[in-house]
Amino acid sequence: EIVLTQSPGSLSLSPGERATLSCRASQTVSSNYLVWYQQKPGQAPRLLIYGASNRATGIPGRFSGSGSGTDFTLTITGLEPEDFAVYYCQQYGGSPTFGQGTRLEIK
Amino acid sequence: EVHLLDSGGGLVQPGGSLRLSCAASGFTFGNYAMNWVRQAPGKGLEWVSVVSGNGITYYADFVRGRFTISRDNSQNTVYLQMNNLRVEDTAVYYCAKDPYDGSSGWLGYFDSWGQGTLVTVSS
Numbered sequence: 001e002i003v004l005t006q007s008p009g010s011l012s013l014s015p016g017e018r019a020t021l022s023c024r025a026s027q028t029v030s031s032n033y034l035v036w037y038q039q040k041p042g043q044a045p046r047l048l049i050y051g052a053s054n055r056a057t058g059i060p061g062r063f064s065g066s067g068s069g070t071d072f073t074l075t076i077t078g079l080e081p082e083d084f085a086v087y088y089c090q091q092y093g094g095s096p097t098f099g100q101g102t103r104l105e106i107k
Numbered sequence: 108e109v110h111l112l113d114s115g116g117g118l119v120q121p122g123g124s125l126r127l128s129c130a131a132s133g134f135t136f137g138n139y140a141m142n143w144v145r146q147a148p149g150k151g152l153e154w155v156s157v158v159s160g161n162g163i164t165y166y167a168d169f170v171r172g173r174f175t176i177s178r179d180n181s182q183n184t185v186y187l188q189m190n191n192l193r194v195e196d197t198a199v200y201y202c203a204k205d206p207y208d209g210s211s212g213w214l215g216y217f218d219s220w221g222q223g224t225l226v227t228v229s230s
Contacts, residue, residue: 035216037152044201044220045152055220089153091217093166096154 002027008062012048012107019076020101028069030093036065036074039101040085044095048087049074081106111184111202116224119192123228127187129202129221136160137180140213145185145198146223155200156157158185161212170196192228199223223224 013019023034032052037045047056049065052072062077077081078085084106089099129141143155144196156166156176159175176189185202202218 033215037217039152043172044223045217046220047216047218050206050216050218090152090216095165098152098154100151 002029002097004089004091004097004099005073006089006102008102009100010103010105012105013079015045015081017079018059019074019079019083020105021074021076021087023067023072023074023099025070025072025091028093029072029091029106032068032094033091034065034067034072035092036063037088037090038085039088046090048079053098059098076104079104110202111204113200113202113221113224116200116226116230118227120191120230121228122193123192124188124190125192125226127200127202127224127226129185131183131185131202131204134204136183137183137210138210140207141176141178141185142213142217143176143185143200143207144203144217144220145196145200146178146224147195148199157185157205157215158211159213162212166210168172181223189226192226194228197226197228199225209223 006026007022034052037047039045053065086101110132112130140159142157158176173191178185201223202221204219205213207214208217
């Protein structure tokens with residue numbers, strides 16, 4: 001099983017700032033089969049990024065994904081108030097597994 | 108627009124059974140694999156099971172032998188039969204659609220989610 005470790009566990013930033021979230025895999029994620037989700041309280045997760053760097057339909061351009069192998073990053077450039085949420089990475093190179101999440105809070 | 112409506116959750120005693128349903132609309136249901144993903148209260152996400160459009164199934168180790176996923180393509184519905192429930196199965200259960208357009212496979216991530224249904228296992 002591929003274990004995903006996200007860092008930091010929580011991040012406190014102000015609107016307009018840049019957020020950088022990390023996801024590290026315990027082994028190489030084949031074909032960069034990694035996605036990012038956003039989850040707000042009481043809601044289901046929403047797909048943001050697939051294939052490590054491809055934005056899902058309807059996702060604003062301020063969200064971008066990068067990385068390969070075992071190290072992946074989600075960057076949010078110019079935080080909007082609605083971006084404060086929990087973010088999860090997930091790999092699908094094997095049986096699907098999720099990271100433990102990063103909570104993005106308003107400073 | 109894709110719409111997934113989860114139902115069937117509730118309170119059940121340890122060792123009991125429950126069947127969850129997920130009614131889908133807005134896409135050609137039989138072409139897409141469907142999954143169940145769960146989230147324990149205050150915790151992260153955990154994949155449970157998948158069924159392809161033509162009925163191939165796969166399970167996480169922690170539910171294999173206790174849970175059964177199935178689908179009825181004529182009713183656009185996917186099910187999760189949960190037997191021998193444990194306290195640690197307490198969670199919100201989400202059905203989630205795989206984006207792969209093909210009846211016999213899946214990619215393994217989730218582009219649409221239901222609203223979730225809460226399962227509580229407690230005596």
